[in-house]
Amino acid sequence: LSLAEALRALPKVELHCHLEGALRPQTVAGLARKNGVPLPPGDVRDLYRWESLDEFLRVFWLIQSVLGDQSDWERLGYESVLDGAATGRVYAEVFVSPMRHLAAGQTLASVIEGLSAGLAAGDAETGATTRLIVNMDRSYGGEAGLQLMTELIGLRRANAAGADRVIGIGMDSAELTVDPLSFAPAYREAAAAGLRRCGHQGQVAPAASIGVVAVGLGAERIDHGVSLIDDPDLVAFFAGRGIPLTMCPTSNVVIARACGSVGRHPLPRLRDAGVLVTLNSDDPAMTGVDLAAEYATCAAAWNWSWDQMVDLALDGVAASWLDDDGKRALS
Numbered sequence: 001l002s003l004a005e006a007l008r009a010l011p012k013v014e015l016h017c018h019l020e021g022a023l024r025p026q027t028v029a030g031l032a033r034k035n036g037v038p039l040p041p042g043d044v045r046d047l048y049r050w051e052s053l054d055e056f057l058r059v060f061w062l063i064q065s066v067l068g069d070q071s072d073w074e075r076l077g078y079e080s081v082l083d084g085a086a087t088g089r090v091y092a093e094v095f096v097s098p099m100r101h102l103a104a105g106q107t108l109a110s111v112i113e114g115l116s117a118g119l120a121a122g123d124a125e126t127g128a129t130t131r132l133i134v135n136m137d138r139s140y141g142g143e144a145g146l147q148l149m150t151e152l153i154g155l156r157r158a159n160a161a162g163a164d165r166v167i168g169i170g171m172d173s174a175e176l177t178v179d180p181l182s183f184a185p186a187y188r189e190a191a192a193a194g195l196r197r198c199g200h201q202g203q204v205a206p207a208a209s210i211g212v213v214a215v216g217l218g219a220e221r222i223d224h225g226v227s228l229i230d231d232p233d234l235v236a237f238f239a240g241r242g243i244p245l246t247m248c249p250t251s252n253v254v255i256a257r258a259c260g261s262v263g264r265h266p267l268p269r270l271r272d273a274g275v276l277v278t279l280n281s282d283d284p285a286m287t288g289v290d291l292a293a294e295y296a297t298c299a300a301a302w303n304w305s306w307d308q309m310v311d312l313a314l315d316g317v318a319a320s321w322l323d324d325d326g327k328r329a330l331s
């Protein structure tokens with residue numbers, strides 16, 4: 001058994017994976033045909049080329065636009081769990097960013113009901129557990145974010161189908177053009193409703209903005225946080241408070257171009273400094289690197305042993321939003 005094969009078999013958790021970024025290329029093509037969404041001719045994978053986060057996001061938004069109705073969301077949920085299980089994933093907290101679909105006239109209820117049905121079917125078939133985090137697309141602004149939170153909280157209060165699968169909220173998409181604090185009312189509402197909170201920050205924006213999301217918005221977990229390494233005081237603060245980072249090294253190299261190679265990624269240095277860091281795939285179908293491949297890539301790039309990779313996987317359990325019994329079951 002090679003290290004890469006062993007790492008694929010190692011039971012893993014994933015805390016940073018965008019469902020839309022996990023959509024199989026063939027499914028993208030099939031749903032585009034079904035829903036009459038025009039895609040450029042040729043293989044869908046030919047679209048997966050970009051030079052920056054903003055260029056990537058334009059492709060991501062196009063991929064999102066092929067999801068047209070509840071049955072599409074159900075298919076996405078189902079296939080994503082099967083593909084996750086094939087990478088050794090036993091527990092996941094996955095993102096969906098429905099703002100674009102709501103603006104196009106879909107209802108949050110249908111997105112959540114469809115996804116949740118698909119995730120449940122996938123979980124039943126594979127034995128995995130998959131929970132949902134609803135992300136605000138920052139490019140729509142803080143007011144739209146608050147509206148999304150209000151709607152989500154309403155669905156949970158009404159016991160709408162699938163709403164109990166949503167355990168938390170976050171934000172993603174554009175980073176440089178948006179003031180994170182404009183999402184403060186949305187985070188406040190979510191906290192008051194008992195939802196867990198995370199947020200993308202620090203792929204391309206400076207370290208101080210990561211502090212703003214953790215302290216100013218009360219995010220309990222930062223998604224990416226690459227630039228944290230530039231501010232030793234903030235690194236010490238994150239280490240002391242135990243605020244986890246859900247990091248995605250390959251994505252940071254090929255999407256945000258935040259560092260030149262996985263070998264130069266700050267995850268090992270942050271871990272040495274006492275920060276709770278976890279390893280994740282971000283958009284596996286769009287980068288071509290799934291969770292198991294990410295583990296193998298990082299082990300090779302950092303020259304980490306099996307035992308070090310197992311410790312890193314266990315830190316994923318620690319950083320999850322499972323309760324203590326759930327964490328114990330996976331440790």
Ligand code: ES4
Pocket residue numbers: 018021060097172173174200251255282283
């Ligand atoms: C994303 Cl900000 C960001 N980075 C990577 N993948 C994404 N999908 C949606 N937003």
Ligand code: ZN
Pocket residue numbers: 016018172200223282
């Ligand atoms: Zn992400």
